[in-house]
Amino acid sequence: MPAAHCCCLTAIVPRQAVRVKRMGQTVPYFDIGGRPAIPMYGTLYPPPLRPQVPVSVIAVTGFSIYLRLTAQNTMTTAEIARTSKYDPFSIAVMRDPLPYYKELRDHFPVHHMPQYNAWAFSRFEDVLSIFENDAHFHSAEGTLSNKEGLSKFEKGAGPKWQKDPTPLLGFNETETYGKLRQAMMAELKPKSVTALADDIRKRTNALLDKLIPQKRFNVTLDFAGIVAAGSVCGMAGVPVEDAAEVLAAANLATKQDPVTGGFPPDWIKNRDTLLEICRKAVRRQIAGQSDRPLPVIEKLRELEVEGRKLTVNDIAILISSILLGGSETLPKVFAHGLLELNRNPSQKAEVMSDLENNARPAFEEMLRYCGPAQWFMRTVLTPVTIAGHKLEVGERVVALIQSGNRDEREYPNPDQFQWNRPNTRHLGFGNGLHFCIGSHLARLEGKILLQEFLRRVPEYTIEEAVRTPSSFQWGYSSMALSIA
Numbered sequence: 001m002p003a004a005h006c007c008c009l010t011a012i013v014p015r016q017a018v019r020v021k022r023m024g025q026t027v028p029y030f031d032i033g034g035r036p037a038i039p040m041y042g043t044l045y046p047p048p049l050r051p052q053v054p055v056s057v058i059a060v061t062g063f064s065i066y067l068r069l070t071a072q073n074t075m076t077t078a079e080i081a082r083t084s085k086y087d088p089f090s091i092a093v094m095r096d097p098l099p100y101y102k103e104l105r106d107h108f109p110v111h112h113m114p115q116y117n118a119w120a121f122s123r124f125e126d127v128l129s130i131f132e133n134d135a136h137f138h139s140a141e142g143t144l145s146n147k148e149g150l151s152k153f154e155k156g157a158g159p160k161w162q163k164d165p166t167p168l169l170g171f172n173e174t175e176t177y178g179k180l181r182q183a184m185m186a187e188l189k190p191k192s193v194t195a196l197a198d199d200i201r202k203r204t205n206a207l208l209d210k211l212i213p214q215k216r217f218n219v220t221l222d223f224a225g226i227v228a229a230g231s232v233c234g235m236a237g238v239p240v241e242d243a244a245e246v247l248a249a250a251n252l253a254t255k256q257d258p259v260t261g262g263f264p265p266d267w268i269k270n271r272d273t274l275l276e277i278c279r280k281a282v283r284r285q286i287a288g289q290s291d292r293p294l295p296v297i298e299k300l301r302e303l304e305v306e307g308r309k310l311t312v313n314d315i316a317i318l319i320s321s322i323l324l325g326g327s328e329t330l331p332k333v334f335a336h337g338l339l340e341l342n343r344n345p346s347q348k349a350e351v352m353s354d355l356e357n358n359a360r361p362a363f364e365e366m367l368r369y370c371g372p373a374q375w376f377m378r379t380v381l382t383p384v385t386i387a388g389h390k391l392e393v394g395e396r397v398v399a400l401i402q403s404g405n406r407d408e409r410e411y412p413n414p415d416q417f418q419w420n421r422p423n424t425r426h427l428g429f430g431n432g433l434h435f436c437i438g439s440h441l442a443r444l445e446g447k448i449l450l451q452e453f454l455r456r457v458p459e460y461t462i463e464e465a466v467r468t469p470s471s472f473q474w475g476y477s478s479m480a481l482s483i484a
C-alpha cells in the first residue's frame with residue numbers, strides 16, 4: 001500500500017487497538033483506536049477527524065492504518081482552531097494561521113503558551129502596544145525563534161547578551177544596537193533611497209526584457225527577488241551578478257522544516273555561505289577593491305563597540321541582516337499582491353488606470369494584507385502590562401503582526417484586499433525600536449515593480465503559487481505565471 005496515495009494518510013495507532021476486520025469497510029471513527037489522529041511534534045497530523053463520522057479503512061500494515069480522508073470526515077482549519085490551542089509551530093498553524101488568528105483575537109487575545117514561557121498577542125492595539133513599550137522588552141534571545149529556541153528558557157532570567165562576535169542587528173544590547181542601526185542605515189534613509197529609483201527601474205526593465213519573451217517565469221525567484229536582492233547587494237558591496245545566489249541563501253535562511261518548525265537540513269551550511277559572501281565584500285572594501293566607497297561598511301568600521309573595533313566577521317554578520325531582510329520579504333509581498341490583483345480584475349483595472357499614482361497605495365495594501373512574516377518576539381526586561389495582563393521578567397511575548405493586520409477592530413472587512421483602503425496605519429514593518437530599517441527601500445521597490453510589471457504585463461495567469469508551511473515566513477516563496 002503506497003503511503004503517499006493522494007487521499008490516504010497514515011494514522012499511527014497501536015495495532016491491537018485497531019478493531020478492523022476487513023479492508024474496505026466503513027467504521028465509526030471512534031472504533032479506530034478510540035482517539036484522534038496522531039499527536040506528532042506537539043500537534044495533530046494528519047488533520048483530526050470529526051468525531052463519530054465514519055471513515056473508510058483502506059488497509060492496515062504493521063503499525064499503520066490507511067484511511068480515506070474526505071471533507072466530510074476531516075475537520076476544517078477553523079474547527080481545529082476552536083478545538084486546539086494555538087502553537088506557532090503546530091503543522092496546522094504553519095499551513096494556514098489565519099483561522100487561528102481570528103479565534104485568538106475573538107476569544108483568547110492574551111494566549112498563554114507555557115511550553116515556551118510565552119504569551120501570544122493577536123489584536124492590533126496589543127501588538128502595537130508591545131512595540132511601543134519597547135523599553136520594557138529586550139531582544140537578547142532574538143526577535144525571531146524556532147521551536148527549539150523557544151522551548152529553552154529559564155523562568156525569571158534577565159538578558160544574556162551575546163557580544164563576541166557581534167550578532168545580527170536585532171540581538172544587540174540597546175546602546176550598541178542604536179550605534180549599529182545608525183551605521184547600517186547609511187544608505188537606507190529617504191534621500192539615499194530616492195537616489196536609487198532610476199537604477200531600480202533600469203534593473204526591473206532589463207529583467208522584464210529577458211523574461212517576457214519566455215512567456216512563463218517565476219515572479220518571486222526570477223523577477224522581484226532578483227530586483228530586491230540586487231539593491232541590497234549594491235549596498236553591501238556584493239556583485240549584483242550574485243543576486244540570485246544571495247536570494248537563494250536568504251530564502252533558505254528563513255525557511256523552516258514544514259513539519260517540526262526547526263532548522264531545515266543545510267541551514268548551517270547555508271548561513272556560512274551567506275557569511276562568506278559578506279566577508280569577501282568587507283575584505284574587498286578594506287583593500288580598496290570595491291567599485292565605489294560603501295558607506296555602510298565604512299561607518300561600521302569607524303565604530304567602537306564594547307571597547308573594540310568591529311572585526312571583518314562582525315561586519316559581515318551585520319551586513320548579512322541587510323541582505324536577508326532586503327532580499328526575501330519583498331518578493332513574497334509582491335507575488336501575493338499580483339495574485340490578489342488577478343483575483344480582483346476590477347481592482348486591477350483601477351490600479352492600472354493611473355499607475356503613476358495608484359501603485360503606491362496598492363503596494364501599501366499589499367504590505368498590510370500580503371506580509372509573509374507572521375510574528376516577532378521580545379523578552380520581558382521589566383514588568384509591564386499589555387492588554388490588562390501583567391508580564392513578568394523573562395517571559396516572552398509573541399507579537400502576531402499578521403493577525404493585527406487583519407483585526408476587524410482596526411479595519412473594516414479586514415480579510416478583503418482593497419487596493420485603495422485608507423491605510424492610516426499597519427504593522428507590516430513593525431513599529432518602535434526595531435521598525436524595519438528597509439521600509440523606504442521596500443516601498444520604493446514595491447512601487448516601481450508594480451508600475452513596470454503592470455505596464456508591460458497587463459494580463460497574466462498564475463500557474464503555480466507555492467506557500468510552504470512555516471511559523472515565520474508564510475509567503476509565496478515561488479510563484480510561476482504565464483503571459484499570452
Ligand code: HEM
Pocket residue numbers: 143169170171181188232321322323324325326327329330333367371373376377401427428429430431433434435436437438439441442
Ligand atoms: C516588503 C518588505 C519588507 C517587510 C514587510 C519587512 C518587515 C520587517 C518587520 C516587520 C521588521 C520588524 C522586526 C521586529 O520588530 O523585530 C523588520 C525589521 C528589519 N528589516 Fe525589514 N522588511 C522589509 C524589507 C526590508 C528591507 C528592504 C531591508 C533591508 C534593506 C530590511 C531589513 C530589516 C532589518 C535589518 C530589520 C531588523 C531591524 C531591527 O531589529 O532593528 N527589511 N522588517
